Amino acid sequence: MHWVDVRQFSYTYPGEERPALKEINLSLEMGEFVVITGKSGSGKSTFGKALAGFLFQDEVPQFSGEIVVNDTDMTQLALYDVSDRVGYVQQNPEDQFCTLTVLDEIAFGLENQCMPPEEIEQQIDDALRIVNGLELKYRELSTLSGGEKQKIAIASMLALSPDVLILDEPTSNLDPVATKHILDTLYQIRLDQRLTVIIIEHKLAQLMPFKPKLFEIEAGELHFMDNANSSHRSKNSAPVINSPSQQSQKQTRQPIVQLSKVNVNRGGKHILHDIDLCLKPGEFVALMGANGSGKTTLLETIMGFHKSASGSAKAFVEKISDTPITALVNQIGYIFQNPDHQLFTQSVSEEAVLTLKNLKRYTEEKLTLARDLLTQMGLLEKIDAHPQRLSYGEKRRLNLIAAMLHDPQLLLIDELLIGQDMKNAHTWMMLLKEYTQIGNTVLLINHHAALTQTYCDRVIFLEDGKVIVDQPTSQAFATLSLQGYAPFLPTFQWEPAHA
Numbered sequence: 001m002h003w004v005d006v007r008q009f010s011y012t013y014p015g016e017e018r019p020a021l022k023e024i025n026l027s028l029e030m031g032e033f034v035v036i037t038g039k040s041g042s043g044k045s046t047f048g049k050a051l052a053g054f055l056f057q058d059e060v061p062q063f064s065g066e067i068v069v070n071d072t073d074m075t076q077l078a079l080y081d082v083s084d085r086v087g088y089v090q091q092n093p094e095d096q097f098c099t100l101t102v103l104d105e106i107a108f109g110l111e112n113q114c115m116p117p118e119e120i121e122q123q124i125d126d127a128l129r130i131v132n133g134l135e136l137k138y139r140e141l142s143t144l145s146g147g148e149k150q151k152i153a154i155a156s157m158l159a160l161s162p163d164v165l166i167l168d169e170p171t172s173n174l175d176p177v178a179t180k181h182i183l184d185t186l187y188q189i190r191l192d193q194r195l196t197v198i199i200i201e202h203k204l205a206q207l208m209p210f211k212p213k214l215f216e217i218e219a220g221e222l223h224f225m226d227n228a229n230s231s232h233r234s235k236n237s238a239p240v241i242n243s244p245s246q247q248s249q250k251q252t253r254q255p256i257v258q259l260s261k262v263n264v265n266r267g268g269k270h271i272l273h274d275i276d277l278c279l280k281p282g283e284f285v286a287l288m289g290a291n292g293s294g295k296t297t298l299l300e301t302i303m304g305f306h307k308s309a310s311g312s313a314k315a316f317v318e319k320i321s322d323t324p325i326t327a328l329v330n331q332i333g334y335i336f337q338n339p340d341h342q343l344f345t346q347s348v349s350e351e352a353v354l355t356l357k358n359l360k361r362y363t364e365e366k367l368t369l370a371r372d373l374l375t376q377m378g379l380l381e382k383i384d385a386h387p388q389r390l391s392y393g394e395k396r397r398l399n400l401i402a403a404m405l406h407d408p409q410l411l412l413i414d415e416l417l418i419g420q421d422m423k424n425a426h427t428w429m430m431l432l433k434e435y436t437q438i439g440n441t442v443l444l445i446n447h448h449a450a451l452t453q454t455y456c457d458r459v460i461f462l463e464d465g466k467v468i469v470d471q472p473t474s475q476a477f478a479t480l481s482l483q484g485y486a487p488f489l490p491t492f493q494w495e496p497a498h499a
Helices: 044-051 102-112 117-130 146-158 176-193 244-252 295-302 348-358 364-376 392-404 422-437 449-455 473-482
Strands: 004-012 021-028 033-037 062-069 086-089 164-168 196-200 213-218 221-225 257-266 269-279 284-289 310-315 332-335 410-414 441-445 458-463 466-472
Touching (some): 004 044, 021 044, 044 062, 044 086, 044 164, 044 196, 086 146, 102 117, 102 146, 117 146, 269 466, 284 295, 295 310, 295 410, 295 441, 348 364, 392 410, 410 422, 422 441, 422 449
Parallel strands (some): 033 196, 086 164, 164 196, 284 441
Antiparallel strands (some): 004 021, 004 062, 257 269, 257 310
């Protein structure tokens, strides 16, 4: 008997006619390191949830076949018993949080296993040490950055010591240094404890050095991939972007955002320090930096969500603190890090035009444009679906369409590429590049250095709430290289720590 055995497994979501997974067969041994890749919306997360026993809690779940983990039939297991066998780190860490603090979150599962308090304390420290997160132990979850939340989600599952650990895009919110640490540590745990690790991921370049067993899901069907022939799938082939006249135009235009010596405090903590920032029309700017460096707070400050403690912050000549957010939204489109935070309607079609209607800019011409963008983003066939039925990556694409249809002069985007395969990622980045080439501005938080190098005009790099680099892209990466930030460079070569 194999450690993990999937036999002729198919699954159809309630209310759907087409199966999300089709006759999947998979056999894994204890201690294997597995990667499952595939296009956005292909069924990867659904398969992860099936392996974890999440899909069989309906009164009459529509499935056939078997999923067995360590001699346990996961299709018949009560949800409260699932974590004894499989730990599942969801794509959106907030979806699995049950408490309000880091300490309580990691303790939650252990307490449900009736573990003695002194052992719980040790397990918490061990799990936080694995993800490099001991300094987060006494924080409230609501104060964490997206990457820090991802660390805690991983730690909470590791603390339970499952037979199999499934991680759905575990590094999507992590900076490159944290990503390398997590992957190195997971691989070492797999070697030391014979833990079976299954990673669902689009970005293969950082995983190939670990020589995983590699599978691809395509339209709900699972196929084995030969590692030797898979390298082309992780490369970032992209068109060369040239707009020589654009840069000279930018230099002569007045800034649309001007921050001078801006300081921002949150929860009694000093987050941003003496920020100087100028954004001009037509710029495509990448905002980079480690998790917790202040990137999201900077975007939120520009959007008016936080008032600066000192300094000057202006958008479109007006003081941001004096301008209602309802007025700023006419000129600024904002995409949150978590796509669920801005989905409000009952269908994809309604969601796409919601902002247009709220701003009274809805026209037949805009409706046609919305359908064109939905087609370009691969969402037209789901136009009548509820937004919450979309995959994580599809939700992100819908967020973008809804945010840009009213033609804001500035787009502020927090981690756009989460849940996107590389084809979709290039489609998005090209769309945003074209958006800036007609005079609009994009400020994008992005950890993907190769895409930044290809598409962005400029890089702003934060460390501990301070701007340490603000230069044209090629110069910025050269400066970061000299300052020792190799993992943030597009040329960085991943090497496992165990090698």
